[in-house]
Amino acid sequence: xxxxxxxxxxxxxxxxxxxxxxxxxxxAALTYVPMGGIIGVGTGSxxxxxxxxxxxxxxxxxxxxxxxxxxxxxxxxxxxxxxxLNNVVELEVYxxxxxxxxxxxxxxxxxxxxxxxxxxxxxxxxTFVCIADQSxxxxxxxxxxxxxxxxxxxxxxxxxxxxxxGGQPEWRQGFVTxxxxxxxxxxxxQILQPAELETTLNQIAGIVTNGLFAxxxxxxxxxxxxxxxxxxxx
Numbered sequence: 227x228x229x230x231x232x233x234x235x236x237x238x239x240x241x242x243x244x245x246x247x248x249x250x251x252x253x254a255a256l257t258y259v260p261m262g263g264i265i266g267v268g269t270g271s272x273x274x275x276x277x278x279x280x281x282x283x284x285x286x287x288x289x290x291x292x293x294x295x296x297x298x299x300x301x302x303x304x305x306x307x308x309x310x311l312n313n314v315v316e317l318e319v320y321x322x323x324x325x326x327x328x329x330x331x332x333x334x335x336x337x338x339x340x341x342x343x344x345x346x347x348x349x350x351x352x353t354f355v356c357i358a359d360q361s362x363x364x365x366x367x368x369x370x371x372x373x374x375x376x377x378x379x380x381x382x383x384x385x386x387x388x389x390x391x392g393g394q395p396e397w398r399q400g401f402v403t404x405x406x407x408x409x410x411x412x413x414x415x416q417i418l419q420p421a422e423l424e425t426t427l428n429q430i431a432g433i434v435t436n437g438l439f440a441x442x443x444x445x446x447x448x449x450x451x452x453x454x455x456x457x458x459x460x
Contacts, residue, residue, distance in 0.1 A: 268322020
């Protein structure tokens with residue numbers, strides 16, 4: 227039996243800025259935090275708003291698993307216990323944002339470079355709640371460049387393979403992931419079958435993972451829109 231209760235289908239918020247929409251969905255996501263449990267917490271601007279709200283109810287849950295070092299630092303600064311994922315069998319819920327998401331709840335993530343740890347935390351979570359403003363909802367993924375985490379020695383080889391698949395990879399220079407790897411951002415993709423492409427990319431030697439979250443997409447989307455915070459489910 228779930229320990230949380232979903233919010234209403236829509237919460238009226240009126241005309242708001244993008245940052246205000248992010249704050250609204252972050253606040254709505256608190257409803258999904260289980261009492262006395264351990265939750266997964268994502269990385270990025272929308273997740274940061276959620277972390278700020280989470281600090282106000284830290285006495286209600288036991289701790290959090292962070293999807294990045296930056297998230298871990300933010301949680302610790304608020305006095306929230308950060309738990310190692312290896313010490314957790316399953317998370318009741320994982321709450322994170324997205325760079326793009328479809329109505330079928332497939333996503334592109336990794337704009338902040340934390341895609342591998344985000345994908346691992348999502349895999350361990352019973353429920354994945356995505357929080358996003360209306361600008362992130364798309365019909366077809368690919369307008370946002372697809373991040374691919376790559377072992378450094380394989381960067382050039384992987385880039386050539388990505389070109390064969392129709393993409394235009396660009397090395398995110400000066401950026402190193404928490405895992406010590408590099409990121410290739412792949413432009414000019416129109417991703418009609420995200421689950422299939424996710425699998426194809428993961429078969430390329432040197433790719434740690436890619437930013438497609440389709441095989442394990444979100445279970446719930448809290449979408450901040452001009453009409454309110456809307457709830458979309460699988």
